[in-house]
Amino acid sequence: MTAYAMAHLRPVPPLHDGVFTYMERIQDTLDPFGGRFLVHGADAEVLEGPFEGAVVVIEFPDLERARAWYASDAYQEILPLRTDNIPGVAILAQGASPDHDSAALGRRMREAQAG
Template identity: 35%
Template sequence: MTAYMIFTRESTQDQAALDAYRSKVRDTFDGYTHKVLAANGTQQVLEGDPAEATVVLEFPSLTAARAWYDSDAYQQVAQHRLKGSRHRVVLIEGL
């Protein structure tokens, strides 16, 4: 069943680290089936606090999403994101 991973950037702490993440993250998807459904587009906040940015990824399954997220390649690059910003990351199974 399709799964969606949603990254919400709440705040930036280190722009250089975040830039390093952005420059390297694309390569971590090699070999993983996915679609980028939304990435840092215009947001209309209807409830709650605004996010700095939001990215929505689609994967064929929860297992496939976790395989990418838990991969050595992504975890090495994710260290830049973790240093550079506060994020909320949610993985949800589709209907």
């Protein structure tokens, strides 16, 4: 099932040269794992709550490949170029199945909470 690497980054200008190196090298780390950018550094249209920074969403064929990419030697080599220079949060998440039913999930969660 499709998985996503997502980041909420809060870059502070001027950007460190290492950030540009990271950006120039990241695609080569994604390719072996089938990763592709869906959103990369786009300004978000904020609808609710406070939000500053940029959003990144990378799609992977599955969670195993997303984890393998993040743990790969190639990515770990460049990761400090971003983490040392741009504050933010990064997560991995599995996508919903094509037959996902939020109403059914809500009912199950309501029943479980009721005890």
